[in-house]
Amino acid sequence: MSSNGFRHGVHPPERKELTAAVPVRRMPFPEQVVLPLRQHAGKPAVPLVQRGDRVERGDKVAAADGYMSVPMHASAAGIVTGIDWVPHPDGSMVEAVHIAVERHSAQLPRPRLVPEWESLAGDDVARAVQEAGVVGLGGAAFPAHVKMAPPKDTTVEILIVNGAECEPYLTADHRVMVEYPERVHFGTRIMMRALGVGRAVIGVESNKPDAVEALRATIPSDLDISVESLTVKYPQGAEKMLIHAITGREVPSGKLPVHVGAIVQNVGTVAAIAEVFETGLPLIERIVTVTGRGVNRPSNLIVPVGTRLRDVLDFCGGLNESAAEIVFGGPMMGMVQADLDTPLTKGTTGIVVLTHEETSARATLPCIRCGRCVDACPVFLMPQQLGALAQLGRYEDMQQWNLADCMLCGSCSYVCPSNIPLSQMFALSKAALRRPKAKVA
Amino acid sequence: MNTSPTPATAPFHADTPRLELTASPHVHAPDSTVRIMWTVVISLLPIVAASVFFFGISALLIIGAAVAGALATERLTGPRNAVRDGSAVITGLLLGLILPAGMPIWMPFIGGAVAIGFGKVIFGGLGQNVFNPALVGRAFLQAAFPAAITTWPAMGGGLFDLRGDNFALPLMSGNAPDVITEATPLGLMKFEGTGTDLMSLLVGNTGGSLGETSALLILVCGAYLAWKRYLDWRVPVSIFATVALLSGVLWQIDSERYANPLFMLFSGGLVLGAVYMATDMVTSPVTRAGAWIFGAGIGALVVLIRTWGGLPEGVMYAILLMNALVPFINRFTRPRVFGTPARRNA
Numbered sequence: 001m002s003s004n005g006f007r008h009g010v011h012p013p014e015r016k017e018l019t020a021a022v023p024v025r026r027m028p029f030p031e032q033v034v035l036p037l038r039q040h041a042g043k044p045a046v047p048l049v050q051r052g053d054r055v056e057r058g059d060k061v062a063a064a065d066g067y068m069s070v071p072m073h074a075s076a077a078g079i080v081t082g083i084d085w086v087p088h089p090d091g092s093m094v095e096a097v098h099i100a101v102e103r104h105s106a107q108l109p110r111p112r113l114v115p116e117w118e119s120l121a122g123d124d125v126a127r128a129v130q131e132a133g134v135v136g137l138g139g140a141a142f143p144a145h146v147k148m149a150p151p152k153d154t155t156v157e158i159l160i161v162n163g164a165e166c167e168p169y170l171t172a173d174h175r176v177m178v179e180y181p182e183r184v185h186f187g188t189r190i191m192m193r194a195l196g197v198g199r200a201v202i203g204v205e206s207n208k209p210d211a212v213e214a215l216r217a218t219i220p221s222d223l224d225i226s227v228e229s230l231t232v233k234y235p236q237g238a239e240k241m242l243i244h245a246i247t248g249r250e251v252p253s254g255k256l257p258v259h260v261g262a263i264v265q266n267v268g269t270v271a272a273i274a275e276v277f278e279t280g281l282p283l284i285e286r287i288v289t290v291t292g293r294g295v296n297r298p299s300n301l302i303v304p305v306g307t308r309l310r311d312v313l314d315f316c317g318g319l320n321e322s323a324a325e326i327v328f329g330g331p332m333m334g335m336v337q338a339d340l341d342t343p344l345t346k347g348t349t350g351i352v353v354l355t356h357e358e359t360s361a362r363a364t365l366p367c368i369r370c371g372r373c374v375d376a377c378p379v380f381l382m383p384q385q386l387g388a389l390a391q392l393g394r395y396e397d398m399q400q401w402n403l404a405d406c407m408l409c410g411s412c413s414y415v416c417p418s419n420i421p422l423s424q425m426f427a428l429s430k431a432a433l434r435r436p437k438a439k440v441a
Numbered sequence: 442m443n444t445s446p447t448p449a450t451a452p453f454h455a456d457t458p459r460l461e462l463t464a465s466p467h468v469h470a471p472d473s474t475v476r477i478m479w480t481v482v483i484s485l486l487p488i489v490a491a492s493v494f495f496f497g498i499s500a501l502l503i504i505g506a507a508v509a510g511a512l513a514t515e516r517l518t519g520p521r522n523a524v525r526d527g528s529a530v531i532t533g534l535l536l537g538l539i540l541p542a543g544m545p546i547w548m549p550f551i552g553g554a555v556a557i558g559f560g561k562v563i564f565g566g567l568g569q570n571v572f573n574p575a576l577v578g579r580a581f582l583q584a585a586f587p588a589a590i591t592t593w594p595a596m597g598g599g600l601f602d603l604r605g606d607n608f609a610l611p612l613m614s615g616n617a618p619d620v621i622t623e624a625t626p627l628g629l630m631k632f633e634g635t636g637t638d639l640m641s642l643l644v645g646n647t648g649g650s651l652g653e654t655s656a657l658l659i660l661v662c663g664a665y666l667a668w669k670r671y672l673d674w675r676v677p678v679s680i681f682a683t684v685a686l687l688s689g690v691l692w693q694i695d696s697e698r699y700a701n702p703l704f705m706l707f708s709g710g711l712v713l714g715a716v717y718m719a720t721d722m723v724t725s726p727v728t729r730a731g732a733w734i735f736g737a738g739i740g741a742l743v744v745l746i747r748t749w750g751g752l753p754e755g756v757m758y759a760i761l762l763m764n765a766l767v768p769f770i771n772r773f774t775r776p777r778v779f780g781t782p783a784r785r786n787a
Binding site: 010012013168240244250251252253254255323324325326327331332333334335336337338352354356358359360361362365366367368369370371374375378379380381382384385402405408410413414415417418419421423424427 | 460461462463464465466467468469470472473474475476477526566567568569673722723725726727728729771775776777778779780781
């Protein structure tokens with residue numbers, strides 16, 4: 001065991017007090033939901049409906065395209081009004097199924113779209129999770145079933161449930177742990193059985209003592225689950241940092257967590273897996289933290305997937321004058337939004353409305369080699385060196401300085417006194433290296 | 442719904458404020474380079490005040506001329522608005538503080554210009570220079586005006602008494618035979634073999650450059666910056682430890698020939714150099730291990746030059762030499778990347 005933390009990292013103001021104690025409540029159905037076909041890491045789903053079709057809440061509207069893909073389900077009953085391009089939260093455009101939500105509908109789904117889990121054999125559990133469209137709800141939206149069926153030549157020794165929620169502002173996972181601890185344990189049970197692993201640890205940053213307490217008080221007596229309180233530091237919730245904090249092991253560069261015997265799943269995802277089997281409904285809604293000093297009523301909401309940003313903000317009392325920037329996800333790694341018609345996807349952990357004083361929109365100065373980025377990088381890179389190379393376009397040389405190990409956590413940019421957008425430069429450098437090289441004629 | 446044709450500048454949603462679009466992370470730590478620079482300037486003001494206390498109005502003239510030279514050069518040759526970041530003010534202040542009070546002020550002005558022009562702008566401006574600009578300026582002055590820069594006016598005298606021919610015309614060295622000079626403690630040690638008592642060194646009641654006389658005050662100001670995390674305490678600690686260790690060994694061997702460690706620590710430019718010059722972020726290593734090595738190198742060179750070199754003082758050359766090694770130190774102390782077996786040397 002290590003000291004429940006990791007070296008380096010940063011301490012951005014937590015600002016979780018806005019919503020940490022606000023119970024989760026359900027948002028009313030909007031007039032329209034927009035379901036992007038690409039809401040997960042992997043191949044986009046293939047639409048199964050067309051304009052004019054009537055769908056019930058929970059009906060499949062798009063099918064998974066292969067193993068690294070998940071289907072999409074209607075998050076509200078209504079009429080399909082078309083399949084059209086909409087802004088994606090990541091800034092690109094994406095095809096989406098538009099559904100005009102039926103007014104005054106009871107929104108009752110068909111009974112049990114997801115089978116009972118007790119009757120399922122190991123691999124069938126993962127298959128049912130895929131069919132239910134479950135993805136990682138921590139932000140990356142990695143298909144959840146893939147983590148339930150690790151490569152055959154590996155052994156999983158420990159399941160780590162990620163309840164760190166180290167991003168400032170976000171409290172969705174916190175509320176899940178406080179309000180639905182049994183569901184977290186139930187989901188952990190399903191994961192443990194699917195993986196055939198005997199031990200699970202739920203890692204929670206120590207700034208959420210009520211979550212730790214609620215989880216500890218409800219551990220099922222027949223399972224080896226422990227809840228560990230972790231150092232409050234960003235990026236504690238990064239997979240590699242979390243595994244290091246809990247097992248003391250370092251995931252080798254370029255390898256997956258399973259190479260050190262660990263599988264990490266976000267606590268919200270684990271609860272979602274439990275929920276789909278409990279209710280028989282696929283993943284069609286999620287808990288979202290709507291927060292920041294620019295929004296009038298900060299809340300933790302259950303939001304139907306595909307609800308447009310505009311509708312969520314309206315329900316939370318709208319924006320106030322100090323609103324300057326809207327981010328999907330946390331302020332450290334989240335994605336900035338330019339269009340209020342952007343739909344929330346399965347991967348949207350929160351909507352953070354930042355004020356101008358908080359945002360990083362300010363002048364950039366030259367690097368003064370203060371070394372703060374070096375002291376901040378949780379994987380021990382030398383960001384100032386990488387940044388200098390990136391500015392020269394020397395992407396190949398950046399690989400010698402371990403660009404591949406950068407997880408784009410943003411700690412270097414956060415501390416840089418010259419406000420150099422280091423992590424953005426690294427994201428672009430990685431993209432440049434992925435581009436196929438132009439053939440020399 | 443808006444039916445009239447919308448001008449291109451209209452927001453997409455009438456009741457939406459203008460939204461900012463920045464890359465992640467969308468929040469930022471409060472510190473900025475400009476704030477760091479101006480805080481260093483403020484931390485130097487007590488040392489400037491002390492120099493005025495010890496050397497009167499001449500100190501202000503020398504320092505002012507160095508700052509003016511630095512700022513004028515930054516303004517003329519540097520990027521637009523570069524003077525606002527405060528770094529040229531630091532260079533000017535530091536250069537002024539390592540000069541004697543009696544120089545004609547056109548010399549520090551030229552020194553400030555050389556410090557910025559050849560110490561910084563020529564390398565590409567802020568953050569690009571290899572050598573500490575203030576020390577480049579001082580090295581230039583030492584080469585150009587060896588007599589003026591080693592004429593040390595004595596302590597004492599009224600606030601408005603000039604300590605030399607400060608107003609000599611440009612390119613004239615001026616002559617001020619009526620000014621009383623005295624040797625610096627290091628000069629006394631080197632050439633006459635006499636020591637200076639520790640209390641005088643600490644308080645600063647000795648001959649020497651403007652700002653390097655009161656060791657105690659420099660340490661207090663440096664401690665403030667270290668507490669603000671605007672300077673890396675490892676560098677001065679490493680320098681002091683190395684100097685104390687090496688000079689302590691020498692002193693143990695022959696206390697007649699070699700200076701005692703406390704004298705070595707608190708005399709000359711060591712404290713100012715260790716606290717303010719060696720810790721210049723641009724010209725010191727970025728890694729923590731590198732800071733220790735860098736400091737140890739400076740400490741060893743100082744003892745070497747002072748003990749066996751031809752000059753009484755060696756801090757300037759020690760720092761400049763180690764500045765040149767910083768890229769190698771950074772490379773050598775590159776940390777082991779998370780999840781990799783051992784350091785891959787680039």
